[in-house]
Amino acid sequence: MSIKKRIPLEEGDYYLTPEGYKCFTEQYHLKRGYCCKSGCRHCPYGYDKKTDSFKN
Helix, strand or coil, rough: CCCCCCCCCEEEEECCCCCCCCEEEEHHHHCCCCCCCCCCCCCCEEEEECCCCEEE
């Protein structure tokens, strides 16, 4: 089991949706350094949850 490093949130890392949820930005995902394969709205890694694959 690997323990993932917690990244402190900074200005521009997320915004609140109209429903009140945190939506992480591309800036945050790039700081994190890997794709979590959750189908994030602003994924800079090109992951498509529907096909479980990465776009080029």
